[in-house]
Each structure stands twice: as C-alpha cells, then as structure tokens.
Amino acid sequence: MAWLSAAAAWAAPPVSSADQIERGRYVARIANCVACHTSGGAPMAGGLPLQTGAGTVYSTNITPDAETGLGRYSFEDFDRAVRQGVARDGRRLYPAMPYPSYAKMTREDVAAVYAWLRAEVKPVRQANRESRMEWPYSIRWLMVPWNLLHLEQGPAPVNKTKGEAWNRGAYIVQAVAHCGACHTPRGMLFGERGTDTRSRDFLSGAMVEGWSATNLTGDPVTGLGAWSLTEIVEYLHTGRNAHATSFGPMSTVIASSTQYMTPADLEAVATYLKSIPGARRETESFRYDPAVATQLEQGRFDTAGARQYATYCMPCHNASGKGFARVFPPLAGNPTVVDPNPASLVNLLLNGAVTARVNTAPTDYHMPGYGWTMEDQELAHLLTFIRSSWGNRAAPVSVEAVSQRRAAPAKASPNAQ
Structure with missing residues (x-):
C-alpha cells in the first residue's frame, strides 16, 4: 500500500500561503484566463472555440480535475505549459494559448496562478475537445520549428533607463x-x-x-x-x-x-x-469640421448615407457626431471609425454591440444592429458617410466589404453580456 501513499502525496497540491493564492487570483484576472477557458458552463472548464486563420482551437479544462484538467500537473508541468507551450504529455500547444507572451512572465507569478487554481477553483470533469486545424497546421510537431522562430524565453527585461x-x-x-x-x-x-x-x-x-x-x-x-x-x-x-x-x-x-x-x-x-511612438507615423491630428452637422440640422440629406444616419444614428450620436460623452461615443475622430480596416465598424452596424458590464456603471448599453433592416448598399453608404464626416478622413466602405462581413458574422462576446 506504500505506492498508494506515494501517489497521493504526488497528486496533492503544495501548501501555499494566503498571500500567494491572492496574488494568483489577481494575476489570473489580468491574464483574463476565465474569458478563454470558460464556454458558458463551469468557470475554467474550457471548451470555448477559438477561431484562427488555420482552423479552430478549443480551450482546455484548467480546473484541478485529475482526469480532464490540471489535477495531475506538477508546478513544473504547469510552468512548462504556460511559458513554453508544452503540455504535460509532451503535446505542443497552439499559440491561441498566448504562451509566447506568457514566456515573459516571472516564475513567481506563474507559481501564484498555479497555487490559486489548485486551491480555489472547483474541479470539473469535462473532457477536452480536439482542435480542428487545417493541414499542415494539424501536424503538432511543426510547433517545434515555429517556437524556434517566434518564442523568446525569459522574463521581460527591466529597462533601467525607465521608471x-x-x-x-x-x-x-x-x-x-x-x-x-x-x-x-x-x-x-x-x-x-x-x-x-x-x-x-x-x-x-x-x-x-x-x-x-x-x-x-x-x-x-x-x-x-x-x-x-x-x-x-x-x-x-x-x-x-x-x-x-x-x-x-x-x-x-x-x-x-x-x-x-x-x-x-x-x-x-x-x-x-x-511611450510607444506611432506605428503609422501620422503627422496631423484630428480637426473637427462642423459642415456636415450644419447640413443635418438643416434637414439636408444630399450626401449618400446622410438620411440613414439621421434615421438610425443621429438620435444617439447627434448631428454633430459627438455623441454623449461616456454613454454614446463620438463618431468624429473616433479611432475605430477611421481605422484603415473598417471591420469593427461594419460589425457594429450589422450586428450591434454591448458595452462592458462594470462595477462603476449602473448598467451596460446596447447598440442595436441594423443588418436586418438595411441592405448592403445602404450600409456601405452609411458607413462611408460616417467615415468621411465631421473631419473624418477614412477610405470609403465598399458594398463587397459589407457583404463579406454579413456572410461571416463576428464572434459574439457572451462574457460581456
């Protein structure tokens, strides 16, 4: 029976201090582990589909369950998975698990997360789902050369010239x-x-x-x-x-x-x-132009998309395009509105969105989607109107871009609702 005692001792979590567990809870919050490792069921039990350009990866069960979770992971096993992308059985993880970033974490922070998972997360028996990756990305050993190219080992260095x-x-x-x-x-x-x-x-x-x-x-x-x-x-x-x-x-x-x-x-x-310099090297700041606001206030809808804006958008975002601060965002000079890639703006008009549910606000706010009531050409005109008014100087949105986004709707964000 000695082997049973040895096995029990090996499987038992190490004794952790209350301070380390609390630190682990906080680090896991910053890392937002719950968002990817929860799929509408028990927290941290995995199963959330993560879409990549090479297929679908399902997040894993990271509860302390011995059969389907991390119950048999030693700290060294856990650290290797988190910072090197290698599971306990030697299987290579896909970078949908952001281990290339976590590689820069300190060993102490990884240990704190491990202690918190073992001490306070409820074990859940939920089998992991196999990833559905396209060939050749389905060949996991190819992650070995991939890591040589993209994985930098060691904690983030301290810059002694900075505070x-x-x-x-x-x-x-x-x-x-x-x-x-x-x-x-x-x-x-x-x-x-x-x-x-x-x-x-x-x-x-x-x-x-x-x-x-x-x-x-x-x-x-x-x-x-x-x-x-x-x-x-x-x-x-x-x-x-x-x-x-x-x-x-x-x-x-x-x-x-x-x-x-x-x-x-x-x-x-x-x-x-x-402290990060501009990547696009923009030389001019946004300058507000009231001309479109004046036209809308006068009931002039000569520009394509103007009438749709007055009907669907102006009640919240105003003729001025300035919205209501901290409730309905401004469209004038908004980085999302003038983003060279209009995908998010197209999604918002097609499908709507919801603001973050936070403890500092009495409620969240929902923006309705208008894909059900406007055709692709109408939406393209409206989007182009928004991206070219009040001083915005972004490229037009084509009807093809709207059609493509409608055919491939953006993933919902259930944790925010």
Whole structure:
C-alpha cells in the first residue's frame, strides 16, 4: 500500500500561503484566463472555440480535475505549459494559448496562478475537445520549428533607463495581459510581428475573429496619441471615456479583467502605452469640421448615407457626431471609425454591440444592429458617410466589404453580456 501513499502525496497540491493564492487570483484576472477557458458552463472548464486563420482551437479544462484538467500537473508541468507551450504529455500547444507572451512572465507569478487554481477553483470533469486545424497546421510537431522562430524565453527585461511605472506597465502589456496577441498583426506563419517596441508592428492593430483590434500606439488619429494617460486609465477601468466606448471582444476584456486592476497598475499600463511612438507615423491630428452637422440640422440629406444616419444614428450620436460623452461615443475622430480596416465598424452596424458590464456603471448599453433592416448598399453608404464626416478622413466602405462581413458574422462576446 506504500505506492498508494506515494501517489497521493504526488497528486496533492503544495501548501501555499494566503498571500500567494491572492496574488494568483489577481494575476489570473489580468491574464483574463476565465474569458478563454470558460464556454458558458463551469468557470475554467474550457471548451470555448477559438477561431484562427488555420482552423479552430478549443480551450482546455484548467480546473484541478485529475482526469480532464490540471489535477495531475506538477508546478513544473504547469510552468512548462504556460511559458513554453508544452503540455504535460509532451503535446505542443497552439499559440491561441498566448504562451509566447506568457514566456515573459516571472516564475513567481506563474507559481501564484498555479497555487490559486489548485486551491480555489472547483474541479470539473469535462473532457477536452480536439482542435480542428487545417493541414499542415494539424501536424503538432511543426510547433517545434515555429517556437524556434517566434518564442523568446525569459522574463521581460527591466529597462533601467525607465521608471518603475513604465517597467511594470511593460511587463503587464507584453506578458501577463498579452495585449499583443490581439493588437499586433501576424505573419504568414501566424506569429506576432513583434513582441515589444523593437518592432514597429507591435500593438499597431490586427484582425481578431472578425474584429479589428485597434492601434494602441501613439498615432494621433487612429491610435492613442490624442488620449491622455488619465483617459487610458478611465477606459480600461470603466469601458468608456471622452473618446470611445467599449464594444465586442474589448468589452469582455474590460468586464472580466482590466476593471479589476489596481489604480497603480492601470496607471503603469497607461504610462507604457503613452511611450510607444506611432506605428503609422501620422503627422496631423484630428480637426473637427462642423459642415456636415450644419447640413443635418438643416434637414439636408444630399450626401449618400446622410438620411440613414439621421434615421438610425443621429438620435444617439447627434448631428454633430459627438455623441454623449461616456454613454454614446463620438463618431468624429473616433479611432475605430477611421481605422484603415473598417471591420469593427461594419460589425457594429450589422450586428450591434454591448458595452462592458462594470462595477462603476449602473448598467451596460446596447447598440442595436441594423443588418436586418438595411441592405448592403445602404450600409456601405452609411458607413462611408460616417467615415468621411465631421473631419473624418477614412477610405470609403465598399458594398463587397459589407457583404463579406454579413456572410461571416463576428464572434459574439457572451462574457460581456
């Protein structure tokens, strides 16, 4: 019977302090583990389909269940999976699990998450689903050379020329919060085109499951150049500020993650983001033009899309296009509106959206979708009108772009609703 005692001791979680467990809860919040590892059922039990350019990956069960979860993972097993992308059985993980970002986490933070999962997450027996990847991406051993090309080992280095807040913000953005996994464009092999500011592509905007993740660099029109440090903090904490209101996948991130960050960490993130130069090298800031507002107030609908705007959009966003601050976002000078990739704006008009559900607001706000009442050409005219009014200078939206997005609707964001 000695082998039974040995097996029990091996499987038992290590003794962890209350402080380490609480730290793990907080780090897991920043990493937003619940958003990907929950699919409408028990928290952390996995099963959420994650669409990639090479197929569908299903998130895994990370509860402490011994048969289907992490119950038999030692800390070393867990650390290897999180920071190197290798499961306990040697199976290579796909980078839908953002281990290229987590590779920059400290061992202490990974250990804290492990302690929290083992101590406070309820074990759930739920079998993992097999990924459905296209050939040759279905050949998992190909992740070995992929990692050689795209995986950088070791915690994020400290920049001694920067302050404590900047370094803390860099660590959160690059590693724990893995912002680059959504906001950095990927190459032909689906690796991020940069994991820090050494690459001009880092955080310059990318496509994620049908949405355009916005440019987080310092470009003054399509990025965060016009946002103050305080406004970035406000957005991450509440999902709204004078420039924008959250929608789509970002509402999920704010609702389940960033709203819980400490004020010091929010300021650190904002400090780091404000230090990143513009990726698109925009030389002019947005300048408001009242001409379209005057035409709308006079009931003049000569421009294509103007009548649809007055019917469907003006009650909330006003003839001025300035909306109502922190409730209905401005369309004039909004980075999402003038994004070179109009995918998010098309999704919003077709399918609607909901703001982040946060503790700082009495309710969330729903924008209705108008795909049911407008044809593709009408929507294209309306979108083009919005992107070219009040000083906006974005390219027109074609009817083909609307038709393609209608045929492939964006993934919903259930955790925000």
